[in-house]
Amino acid sequence: MSKQVNITLTEDEAWVLFELTRRFSDSNKFNIEDQAEERALWNLCCIFEKTLHHESAIEYKEFIAQCRDRLRDES
Template sequence: MSKDVQITLSEDEAWVLFELTRRFSNTDKLSIENQAEERALWNLCCVFEKTLHQASDIDYKEFISKCRDRLLDE
């Protein structure tokens, strides 16, 4: 079972990322429509880099594959 992770976003980041994911959900096309979306994704990546920690001696590709498998619909 995966652990919970909490991250903090500004309200503006949250709204811009919400709109980006809503648009993707409705169209199945992931595209950046303006620089604010790109900035929000960069900021989110930085938050993940500060928040997520894994052992340095793991096979990263295998680790990500297992994470993806756990998220698949049954």
């Protein structure tokens, strides 16, 4: 079972990211429609960089592959 990670967003960041992901969910196309969406993604990336720490003995690419495997829907 994966550990939980808590992040804090401003309400504006949350709404902008919600709209971006909602559009993606509806269309299956990832398009930035406004510079604010780009800024919100950059801010989220910065939060992840401060929060996440890869402390595993395996290579980063393999670590990400394992994370993806655990996250995928079961077939």
